[in-house]
Amino acid sequence: MKKRNLSIILSAVILTISFLSTTLAASSINENTSLQSENDTLKSKKERPELTDEMKAKIKAKKAEREAQIFKWNALTNEQKKEIYALQDQIVGLQQKIIDKYHSFDLMDKDTATQIKKYIEERNTQIKEKSTMPMMHYNRNKKGSKHKPYPAK
16 A cells, blocks of 8 residues: 555656646747747847938948049059059968968968968959959958959949
């Protein structure tokens, strides 16, 4: 009889524990779901604020400045552009030497150094192929660093 009572009590305890764990898990899932929906709400509220007139004026002034620089760049002769590209090649060479030094001092592994040097060289090649002005990143998109070509003359 005592064994039977003990097994009944143990069964009741096990059922209670499983019920509580199920209830806690369900409430945890509900909390996570509500936190996720709160996050979604906050993300949607993080939309761009309205631009003030002062901000709009600064944007307009920067755009006019960029357009003036592009116009001046497009007015340069090919020889003038070659001079600038030659200086840019020197900068690229120095950047690659710095990456080599980082590697020689064990600040980065060989694969990373190779990838960075390859990226620097590809970027420099793209700048020349698209006839864009080095070091002027006005035509970059917000999320990346892809060089977009300047408008034709």
